[in-house]
Amino acid sequence: MAFTRKQLGIPYALFLLLFVVLPLLVVFYYAFTNGSGQFTTENFVQFFTNQKAIGTLVYSAVIALITTALCLLIAYPCAYFLAKGRIPHGAAWLLILVLPMWINFTLRLTAMKEILSFLEGNLAFHPFLNTIIGMTYDFLPFMILPLYNTMEKMDHQLIDAARDLGASDAVVIWRVMIPLSMPGIVSGVTMVFLPAMTNYVVLDMMYNSTYIMGSLIGSYFSAYNWHDGSMISTVLLLLIGLMSWISKKAGADSEEGGAIL
């Protein structure tokens, strides 16, 4: 007996309902109610008037921004040479870059800590720097892979054509390569920026005791305050949704641009 497409979709629909839709509804319920179960928007107002919460949001965003920028800076040339550089054993090099992803990241960070302690001594003196290093190390493969995939498919002849028409290196990069690889940049940035805002395990391990969004949410739940905790999650969800929307727009625009070229 053959399954119809709808029947095959049932497991996914079920998963979606149980583990995505239902939990989200619970989060929304708590976000917009108070202790006695009445509807309120006070939690929402409180978040945006709480200077500490905003401070945490800024701090998380700064960490995520720097991490993403560093990842992009390192990953972009890396991915380009792997995809187009015609270097011998390119696949093996790519494997080496991706290999760390196969190892649990806390284990990798523990190893990283030993190296950093050797270099800078007491790690506790530079919590911010170490957080950035740890995050960049952790998320780099997530930036390289999408970039590599896009660049692999990129038509190299377009770059040659630009050169033939007299474009300088800078112009080639800025006007041709970057627009062509925009989908990879967008998905790489999304995959790094958003987790970097909440991955507090890296901060814990790097002796940075300042809260970021993830730990702030956790702190509300351990103080039995589910309402404010859920509200922060909701705000974060909205921010992430907004960013995805913007990046999707950006991605679509660049694809159009690519088509015109």
Next chain:
Amino acid sequence: MNGRSVAILLCLSMAAALMGCGKNTPKAADDTIVLRVANCEEYIDEGDWDAEETIVLADGTEILGENSLVEDFETWYEETYGQKVRVEYSTYGTNEELYNQMSLGDEFDLVCPSEYMIMKLMQEDRLLPLSKDFYDEGIEENYYARYASKYIRGVFDDLQMNQHKMSDYAGCYMWGTLGIVYNPEAIRAEEVSHYDILMNPKYRKQVTMKDSIRDSYFAGLAIRNADKFLSPEFLARDDYREQLSKQMNDTSEATVDEVEEILSNMRENVYSLETDSGKADMVTGKVLANLQWSGDAVYTMDQAEEDGVTLCYSVPTECTNLWFDGWVMMKDSIGENTAKQHAAEAFMNFLSRPDNAIRNMYYIGYTSPIAGDADNDLVYQYLDYNYGAEDADTAVEYDLGYFFGEDVPHTILADPEQMNRQLFTQYPTADVLARSVVMRCFEGDANERIAQMWTNIRCFDLTKMF
């Protein structure tokens, strides 16, 4: 009916079935009692000891954890009462996790939270009182009533919540103090006799503490009150203990504000608010002093010893937090089921049998409240087995009468170095306990106030940027 509505119906019915499973009390076909127990992670003897780990006590008793205590309980219960019982054992990370799990609908019959969480549960009227027979010392199997230290029993009798005695609801499982583990090669004992070592710029980024609101608040409050607590007038007061307890349970707004100031500075000074790296960092020497509970401290010292590093434990002179974890029965889950209540109480008693208490202490390094009596002094023997001095000439007397009873002398002859090491950590002296305080749960808006204080300390302060 089209395909889509079939799919939706199917989803809903399956979801309902799944939820139904969760709520269903797993009732086996036969009359096996199912006891749902929740305990902290790594907080019970899980058995599987090597044969050479066998503990041979002075009177020839051999103690070896072959099976886990949970398995042994199931066997023992059937042998003793002729009734099958199956323990569904689960674990949690923190008291707050347990509380949240139970609020979300997870049902447990017997749980083991810390003193403040027991108080919170008592306050919310969610606990089932212990049965009348539980403290009947005439019943042989009432090991807790028969063998628990009178000192701990007294503490449980004195603690009240809403006019109910803690001892009516809870049996102690482990207990201890809050103190500072330090590296004696780098830090002098006098320096760690005050909580303000955590703020001492001399050891900037070389001292640490746990990421815990309550412990931090306690330390901050002790620093705030240090001068007062150490003044001769205060120490000489008739109501010294009550005053100390009152001051250390002060959660008024003004006090919380002052403690916030202290803890903000402390946070700048400490290595980190560590989650679980503290033990390793002490062994490697990155951290020289660490605020810890006595149970963790013993574990840290044991681990360090294996790596050839000697660490010591100090209880600051201001005061210490007397903490304990205890077994309590949940009212909603057990309800009127007397068979289940019987099994739950038997579980507490089984863990209180001195040989089992020793197995736990060996396995997890914490201190059991079980002291034994004149007929069963296994725990005292175990203490002597662990800490008795090999060289009688240098040995010093260590009096533990308050814990084991004053009827016969209970004075261990121990190595002098044990005076600030594992022996002292596991069984503090009576004068340490004279300055101990039980830190109650934060009630009402105090909980929110202190949670906010902690968030303030931990969050990035935008105003400091400009």
